[in-house]
Amino acid sequence: MDPEPMSRRDWLKLGATGVAGLSGAAVLRMAGRSEAADAMEAAGVGQDAGYGGADTVDAGLAEDRARATPPSEVPTQADVRHSLEGTSQARMGVYEGGKPGDGFDPRQYLTEFDGGEVVQEGETTVHEYDFVALDREIEVAPGVWFPAWTYNGRVPGPTIRVPEGDVIRVNFQNAGSHPHTIHFHGIHAPEMDGVFPVVDPGEKFVYEFEARPAGLHMYHCHAVPLKRHIHKGLYGTFIVDPPGGREPAREMVMLMNGFDTNFDADNEVYAVNTAAFFYQSNPITVGVGDPIRVYLLNLTEFDFVNSFHLHAAMFDVYRTGTKPEPDEFTDTILMCQGERHILEFELENPGLHMFHAHQSEFAELGWMGFFDAVPELAADEGVPVYRYG
């Protein structure tokens, strides 16, 4: 009766069944709305997030929640709203299996810097990369799948990181269904700029240029229509380290992006590093008082600007990361499409520090997360300390 092979739809269904189980949890939640412990359980914050320090997270947020809930029996409108805020999106951010069903791991992406295959060619150090453009469905929010165009099957693509002055060689192969390119930001010859030639499906092209200047850059597809090629997922981070590198710090990449899942030129999902709410249900563990460095990029389409706001702390802003002195000391930074900055800060106090877009709409549509500051965290635990060389 049903000899049908596994279709795209069935595959989607499989991916989504996991979410069904969550509805039951919501009923439990409603029964005890003010119970902070329940809230944390539903939020899944207590799960092993892979950074360690899960117990502290549990206790820390439970305390926060207890303080936020007034003792009054009858909740006011504001109370209802507030008590829901701490829990609902958290629940919405619980991925079946702990991470997006397409296999992409936002924890790994956060701290994964790819130096490529290093080849010495005479005086020149060459970093060689293989990039393949692939069409692929990705899970952008729990249960919500998006037909993406990807570099190497993931959104964002790999984080390229090389010292200034070294040569980058990217062997690009287009295995997708549309013509694509890779356009790098930075200083290089126009013929290596990834506007021309456009690489048709099945074709190849080798991009080769010297990595400069030191700073935080990006790469993305520059085939037309631009808006679609970028918002479908063809982009990634490109870091050029200054000579001698930067001071050791707990380093991570946060690429702000959005997904227009119904293709109405308006994003339904916002995130850093693709997976909506992921760092909210899986807080990022860092050490109290340790230097922290965030490579922050804005690849959001449709909305002119995006922003980053850090709670309970302030950060230095190095615009485009091209100069040694900070440009600004603030807790909220506004960024246009294509802007990227390096942020440096310390968290003085232990506990959960929220970060999110200060466009509340983006925040509540997925672009929200927590740092969990843990005292005396070893250098290789949580977000590891990055040392140059």
Added chain:
Amino acid sequence: MNDTVRRWTFGLLPLLLLGVMITLFVRFEPMGFMEDTSPPVQELTIDRITFPGEGTVELHVVNGGPEPVTVAQVMVDEAYWEHSIDGPRTIDRLGERTITIPYGWVAGEPHEFTLVASTGVTFSREVPVAAPTPEVNAQFLGAFALLGVYAGVVPVLIGLLWFPYLRDLSRRWLNFFLSLTVGLLLYLAVDGLVEAFEVAEMVPGAYQGVGLLALGVLGAVLALRAAGAAQESSDRGPSNLRLAYMIALGIGLHNLGEGLAIGAAYTAGELALGSFLVIGFAAHNTTEGLAIVAPVADDRPSLWHLAAMGAVAGLPTVAGTWIGGFSYSPVATTLFLALGVGAILQVAWEIGTSTLRSADQKVLVTPLNAAGLGLGLLVMYGTAIFMA
């Protein structure tokens, strides 16, 4: 005997072949290659939104599309929100779910609800003004019964009191009033049709709102014509009393549909039932009483008949508000409004062709009749202003 077998064979053969074709189609899926390349067609309809209490919203959802749909996320006012669903997240074709959202909604302000399917497709509905959904209890039923009586039954009965006045009129003026009745009915038919089209928009795709509407209108016309024809063949001719009852029935069906809409709109917080609105309904419906008694002005129907006709026309308003308040269904509302339209059109036609023509007049549309028809439309238009 052989003939019977032959007849049955030829009667059933096409059906048998159709069955074989469908079986082969399902078994071998010759169109399967198209299904793999075409994107899934998904459709969900949020057909009812209620606010049962502070901090809670309930969405009633129907899958009216050809494909199962999986509700992956629920968005309220552009924010993902926690929720519970009274069943699996994957909703099969024609399946229904109630989604409960603990959300601090704000009375008197608009809210937008969006369901995001696993494919990223979205389905939205906005509530223009959020208000607590009244609890359906004895008090609610009593209030709505009273509303139905005020707006539906009493006015119709008052309208019926024109009976003695109409009885003493000359044939010419009686025809004027019959024409006026046709005008009233035509207005109601158009009014009901527009309303039915509006509600039909909310009918889940698979139930084909407009098709249902056509079915209701034509079904009512055909049923009433068939009933009339059956009676005519047994009786000597069309009875005026029957015509009056048919008008009452048509208006009753119309009022049932209208009651459903009122009850639903009220419980959904989309309607403030001020006394002004009730007065509007009452004035509007009084003319319906006139429409009912005009054809029987020549006869001497008993008071009992008049009361019965008033009840047939007016009481469905009460039933409608109750049903609409309890559980609103765009499908039922569309159907009843359509039935009302059909019934009204049929009686308008019957008055126009048989009653007016039989009054030994050579022409149907005399200046006086035309004036009556125009006045009928105008009266309905005027009284409807109060209901806006």
